[in-house]
Amino acid sequence: MTELSDEAGNALRSALSAEHAAVWVYGLASAFASESRVRSAIGDAMEQHRRLRDTAERVIRDAQQTPPAAQPAYDVGESVSDQKAAIGLLIKVESDCETGWRSVLENTEDAALRGTALDGLTTAAVRATRWRLTVGTQPAAKPFPGQP
Template sequence: MPTSTPNSGAPVSPSQGRQLAPEVIDAVQQALSAEHAAVWTCSLATAFLQQDNLAAANDGATAHRARRDATERLLRDVGATPRPAEPAYLPPDGQKPVSDAASAIAMLAAAETDGAHAWHGVLERTDDGDLRRTALDALTNCAVRAARWRRTGGIAPFAVPLPGRS
């Protein structure tokens, strides 16, 4: 298995012929899909959340939009067509549709959990130092927001041991 070394030189400029293996591009596309879903979920949730949780949902929306846009740019730079967003998203199997604050928080936690899984999928497939940094940052942020929403919603355990894997 190839080993990545820390990037010591100039940062890789995606526009200068950066290449990613097909399975890495596929993993990034899945991460993009998770970001689309998270943006949508944050927007939906704001309609149901109490005032004291609105700021957190808005922060999440802002962070996921920025990540979504950066991920689309990255895909275009390596010659791939970014996957578009779906018109709407459903809560995971076994969760009820969003109809109040509690179900909105549960869906926010689920969207962040999905994001952690998708970015972990990128992390374990790429040797590209910059992409690894991006994937680790996204995985960590999703895991932190998932824990925050689980705590807010009283969903135990508040933190899973291995985000993206468990």
């Protein structure tokens, strides 16, 4: 059985909720991807988000806690009608994942969970930077990923 402090458990549940949203938003974005390189990057990102989602769910269950469920849909707050708008949403969802995983990193001493959190934080930051470069947003990289 995995031990999760209240702080680590709350942070991990928040990161998991961000991962659920990311998987959903990437599915939405795939409908608007007009370039093959963008479709390929979306597919790779969805695979990574699913892996992190599954890991977070497993850790929460191993701690005898109930992981938050994915929502049937998410309010994206804006209309998506083309690839550029979809990528804008992907940048936002990656930023949410950065924040979630950074919180896990800051709230646990468990080495394996810290490794997962660091993986989640860095891969989200790299993807967000790549998406910003794709649409020409400057600066492309944030100096402190995951900082609220």
